[in-house]
Amino acid sequence: VSGIDLHFSHQSTFISRRQNTSPSWWSHGELHAHLNGSVSFSTIEKLVARKPHLNIEHGMTAIRSGQRRTLDECFQVFKVIHQLVDTEEDILMVAKDVIREFAADGVKYLELRSTPRKEKTTGMTKRRYVETVIEAIRQCKNEGVDIEVRFLVAVDRRNGAEVAMETVKLAEDFMLSTGGLVVGLDLSGDPMVGHGRDLLPALQKAKNCGLKLSLHLSEVPSQADESELLLNIPPDRIGHGTFLHPEVGGSQSLVDKVRKHNTPLELCLTSNVKGQTVSSYSQHHFLYWYQMGHPSVLCTDDKGVFCTDLSQEYQLAASTFNLSQEDMWTLSQKAIDCTFAPDLQQQLHQKWLELRPTLFQL
Ligand SMILES: CNc1ncnc2c1ncn2[C@@H]1O[C@H](COP(=O)(O)O)[C@@H](O)[C@H]1O
Ligand SMILES: [Zn+2]
Known part of the structure; x- marks a missing residue:
């Protein structure tokens, strides 16, 4: 990440504000979290200790509060993290840590x-990559971590049509072999690179074989044509939809x-503000869709890179848009209907209802 100053020392005004308020446990459902963007400070420290020769400091893997970067610079950060996470052991540790951290946040x-990655130097294959994430989910379950986890295989738009098609095949295989742990396909990656038109056959195939589709759409202003095209599939959920x-x-x-399709949006306040696609929290498109009563789910996107967690995102939405406790509750409850695990929805509704009294006592 030469040329980019990624060392910051500012303390967040938000964090200090948050310390004065009760913790929010509205954050029960997280639907948009990229594994390698979710790696916490403590996990980064363990990875750095495993690979001291890389000379990576935490300041290079996270964008602290009060700091902003262009989206382009955010994508440089992912490259640094990918250097640190390049073996099956790394993936297992990262995935287990991330799952435990989400659980600890409620x-x-x-x-x-x-995104399944092949690493020639360590012998990691894309198939082993996915197997290792699945293994992490199973281990957390066996260890009694109180969280249900499902997995979406991601297509990085930068890698083009052929890789997208291979990824869909991989996702389909795992959907069939994991007893429902792999539920869908994500389209993500640098929105300035590539065009969705080339990926249409792969996305269509994914949809046809029963994978749920969550597509990053209109994350930057120049993607209106692409969004027109991709919305015709139609996707099952939309990531960002900022423009x-x-x-x-x-x-x-x-x-x-x-x-028309009532397609839910996954909205990530901190990510959009820190990545500078949205100028301030109050300008976030959450308000546009929320006021319309359109299904909108608060999510973290990359909790490690953007130094946030789901509680913080709920609190931010509440304070920015003046939401009541009842509004927060409804928002959190409606997220259940947007999940890609219809088999779990009834159970989740029950769980939310059990949690409700504890929330209103805060
Ligand atoms: C900030 N907004 C964003 N927009 C688009 N794609 C994003 C993203 N944030 C993360 N990713 C996608 O997730 C990858 C890192 O996690 P994984 O290696 O897949 O676990 C990034 O390389 C990018 O492809
Ligand atoms: Zn995302």
Whole structure:
């Protein structure tokens, strides 16, 4: 990450604000979390100790509070983390740590997503990559961590049509062999690179074989044409959708498509503000969709890189948009209907109801 100053020392105004308030345990359902973007400070320390020769410091893997980076710089950060996470042992540790951390934050249902990577130097294959994440999910379950976890295999748009198709095949294999732990396919990666048109056959195939589709759409302003195309599939959920509506350069036709299919949006406040696609919390498109009553789910995106957690995202939404406890409860409850695990929804609704009295006592 030469040329980018990624060393910061500022303490967050938000963190100090948060210390004065009760912890929020509304954060029961996390639907948009990239595995390698979710790696915490303590896990990074363990990885750095395993690979001292890389000379990586924590300041290079996280964007602290009060700091902002361009989206492009955020993608440099992922490259650094990928250097640190390049063996099966690393993936296992990272995935288990991330799952435990979400559980400690009160998350009861987690959908993780990650891009299978092949690493020639360590012999890691894409198949082993996915198997290792699945193993981490199973180990956490066996160890009694109080959280249900499902997995979305991610397609990095940068890698083009052929890799996308291979990834879909891999995801389909795992959907069939993991007893429902692999539930879907994610499309992510640098939105400035590649075009969704080339990935359409792969995404269509994924949809046809029963994988749920969560697509990063209109994360940057220049993607209106691509979004028109991808919304025709249609996806089962949308990541960000920052520039879909007309006020920000999208169009009514895009909004109408999203509305027609009632496609839920995964909204990540801190990620968008720190990545500078949204100018401030109060300007976040959460308000546009929320006021419309459209299904919108608060998510972290990359809790490690953006130094946040799901409780913090709920608190941010509450303080920014003046949401009541009842509003927060409803928001958190509605997230259940947007999950890719219909088999669990009834059980989750029950769990949420059991948790409700403890929430209102805070
Ligand atoms: C900030 N907004 C974002 N927009 C688009 N893609 C993102 C992203 N944040 C993360 N990723 C995607 O997730 C990968 C890291 O996790 P995994 O190695 O897959 O676990 C990144 O390389 C990128 O492809
Ligand atoms: Zn994302």
